Amino acid sequence: MFKKMLLSSLLLANSIFAASEVNIYSHRHYDTDKQLFKMFEEKTGIKVNVVKADASALIKRIQSEGKNSPADVLITVDAAGLFQAKDQGLLQSIQSNYLTSHIPEKFRDKDNQWFALTKRARVFVYKVGSDIPNELKTYEDLADPKFKGQVMVRSSNNVYNQSLLAAVIAHHGEEYALNWAKGVVANMAHDPKGNDRYQVKAVANDIGSIAVANTYYIGKMVDNRDISQAEAVKKVKILFPVFENGGTHVNVSGAGVAKYAPNKENAIKFIEFLASKDAQDLFANGNFEYPILAEVEKNDILKSWGTFEEDNISMNLLGENNKTAVKIFDQANWR
Numbered sequence: 001m002f003k004k005m006l007l008s009s010l011l012l013a014n015s016i017f018a019a020s021e022v023n024i025y026s027h028r029h030y031d032t033d034k035q036l037f038k039m040f041e042e043k044t045g046i047k048v049n050v051v052k053a054d055a056s057a058l059i060k061r062i063q064s065e066g067k068n069s070p071a072d073v074l075i076t077v078d079a080a081g082l083f084q085a086k087d088q089g090l091l092q093s094i095q096s097n098y099l100t101s102h103i104p105e106k107f108r109d110k111d112n113q114w115f116a117l118t119k120r121a122r123v124f125v126y127k128v129g130s131d132i133p134n135e136l137k138t139y140e141d142l143a144d145p146k147f148k149g150q151v152m153v154r155s156s157n158n159v160y161n162q163s164l165l166a167a168v169i170a171h172h173g174e175e176y177a178l179n180w181a182k183g184v185v186a187n188m189a190h191d192p193k194g195n196d197r198y199q200v201k202a203v204a205n206d207i208g209s210i211a212v213a214n215t216y217y218i219g220k221m222v223d224n225r226d227i228s229q230a231e232a233v234k235k236v237k238i239l240f241p242v243f244e245n246g247g248t249h250v251n252v253s254g255a256g257v258a259k260y261a262p263n264k265e266n267a268i269k270f271i272e273f274l275a276s277k278d279a280q281d282l283f284a285n286g287n288f289e290y291p292i293l294a295e296v297e298k299n300d301i302l303k304s305w306g307t308f309e310e311d312n313i314s315m316n317l318l319g320e321n322n323k324t325a326v327k328i329f330d331q332a333n334w335r
Helices: 002-019 031-044 055-068 079-087 097-102 159-172 174-187 196-204 215-222 227-234 264-274 277-287 300-304 315-320 322-331
Strands: 021-026 047-052 073-076 115-127 210-214 236-239 250-257
Touching (some): 031 264, 079 159, 079 315, 115 215, 159 210, 159 315, 196 236, 215 277, 215 300, 264 277
Parallel strands (some): 021 073
Antiparallel strands (some): 115 210
């Protein structure tokens, strides 16, 4: 009898524990996210536990943990990471009328294993007063020899660049993408180094004329206590390039439910919360990301840059073409 009572107590305890927490494996590293976790806890009473690392490390960890993994939700800063997790069988399809009705089809996995939460445009940055906007219109133009010695861009290890090249492959095929990558390498002001903010500062300081950067970084530089970043970004402007047969390259930060999630229902609630208007407002105003919900207003800084037409390819292609993009970067000697 006592054993039965003890077993019942343990099962009840486990049930209460499972119902009151959600374990997040996140590549995101922003203060905004801490506020979002707190908002979710206050709204639902579900405790949020967070493990932070880059997407590759988190995916390896979930894989090594196997069926015993405590991971409920995987969040990445790029579509390619989500695709990789799905490709390795680490996510599961979920049914959520809210997510499928609010997140456009091209911004979610075709099997509903992951959903985009925010958007970032990968744009060009030039110095105020330069002729760059008159000469540079498209991503294809970036490989034009007339820009030799002018391009600032981070390394090929960076997933944002891998996804940009994946988009080039989607639009033009592998042979064109290789020649394009070689052309960009030939136009670099120096070997790739630093992050997106470094590239912007380099243009402000006349090391190069064209920087490739994600929009949310530029928003964070405008609103920054670091004087060197705030002063640098005052000297530059944003150009929204397009593909010759498309629009401006957009990538996403998104989330999926882990295959063996011990708190699956809480995981779905959490992702639905991140796609709610309150959370989307915070993504937009706290981290200068473009909200995934069309009805949520963009931050005023983003509005000041003007509007642009998003590229028309599915985010799934950024993941599907990732391995080919990495191979092409090596062939092009893009370090």
